[in-house]
Amino acid sequence: MSLPASFDLSAWSRAKQSQVEQALAQWLAVPALTRAEAKPPVALIESMRYAVLDGGKRLRPLLVLAAAEAVASAPLEPGPGGAGEAALRAACAVELIHAYSLVHDDMPCMDNDVLRRGKPTVHVQFGQASALLAGDALQALAFELLTPGFDCIAPQRQAQLCGLLARAAGCAGMAGGQAIDLASVGLPLDEQQLREMHRLKTGALLLASVMMGAACAEPTPAAQQALSQFGATIGLAFQVVDDILDVTADSVTLGKTSGKDAQGNKPTYVSLLGLAPAQAYARELLAQAAAALAASGLPDTRALSGLAERVVSRSS
């Protein structure tokens, strides 16, 4: 297959982000959430929408869609029954899990953060009880999105996607990583323990984004293995850069309170390696991610590779 001469990551991202925004807004609307037998309370939906819409870089959804396109070797058209519909639902489901984790993570009993994406956090805006319930309902909604009628997504794919997402979100994934994080404040972690914590806390969901995207098409075993390597590597890179930004960026640019980790005496890659070595490590991981893509045998991985670069060079 010959590739189109140029690839514009910004244009690609904008188009996909707008598709994701629109889909999220639609699936988080009252009519979409209302069933014949039960009408969800509008106040709950409002807090869920606040937590999810109009914010965020949508990195995880973009990874899902880029991985799906890379494996399908074609742009994905939305519409019931195809890989495009599955990928769009998977993209939004991953984002709902990410959004719920931020809502719960910001609560007073966890990080007690008042600012997120430049807005008051959900519990500041709606109260703690509502934040708790909004997060709980968002996690469930992620699995609702993945289980539409069988004419929309084939049952085998629904089951695969639910399995990947549940494991990435649960105790051997995101929630487990947060528990390690919680237990490690003020403790001296070595680099291996720090990497293990982040592999679960942030890495699992980023890896799942790539693998769920791949599962929407039909990856060869070689492609699947290479993408798994790619996903794990950018998951790690993401966290290294997060730690760097906590030191180098201000709260306005970050859209959340900066310097929190240092203040909280949390172990980070910067506190462990120093700033310049952490920055070098991030660049090394980017090279590893590129090598994984090169080994995938997939004809066009430019969106994935562009997203990896964006992970490392981002300023917020």
Place this chain on the structure above:
Amino acid sequence: MSLPASFDLSAWSRAKQSQVEQALAQWLAVPALTRAEAKPPVALIESMRYAVLDGGKRLRPLLVLAAAEAVASAPLEPGPGGAGEAALRAACAVELIHAYSLVHDDMPCMDNDVLRRGKPTVHVQFGQASALLAGDALQALAFELLTPGFDCIAPQRQAQLCGLLARAAGCAGMAGGQAIDLASVGLPLDEQQLREMHRLKTGALLLASVMMGAACAEPTPAAQQALSQFGATIGLAFQVVDDILDVTADSVTLGKTSGKDAQGNKPTYVSLLGLAPAQAYARELLAQAAAALAASGLPDTRALSGLAERVVSRSS
């Protein structure tokens, strides 16, 4: 089919409860939760086990198993690939959702309860942050249980079970009901609004228990409709009896703080109808549930009918 002459609900329940206890303990053990690429933190697993094991009447799992047996018209043998394995996983998945909802519901920002099943609540025992994460991880684990290998449960059944559970747990189900409950403290609800709240808060998961059990076998449309009616009715009956017990039982019998609703000025069936009419309503609902079973065309619904009676006559 001729039925065995006698049915001993107590013996049936004890056998099934022990099967469920054993399965939950096994699936909540460190080895079962550890993956090649990630090891969950032991402290998190400990709080999850505390929330789930050695407690509760396991009503929802029993409903799943009773419905599955009623539809299969045979005792279910466990073992990969069969309806028995699917039903046992579905039974445990529903219980995990129920357990997580109790953990979050007991937290200070919600009901602020310190006693549950006669033990200190999870946040009292482990701290609020751990309770929050344990609940989050239990919800994810429910979907992990429903998505094992395809040789264990057929993909179509996995997808169906995930879809039923997600919708029962989410904003048009349990979480939505809790949000209505939260918003209605001190407000004058009429009977219809009260019923709507409970249909979501408690009813959705009880109904899902019955429907998930049915989905593990191959129900006829008539049986499915009748079981749906049965599930909705006992869901309602359960809440009416809960409101009665809040007034008539003491904390020791209840295993949780009694009189909370009255103190919190929450609307209940007792505050709305009075005690004796609420008791009569519960008996009427039991008769409706029996009628639904009679209309199901299923040859043996004695376990389901016994569980419905137990819902209404329970003392805790």
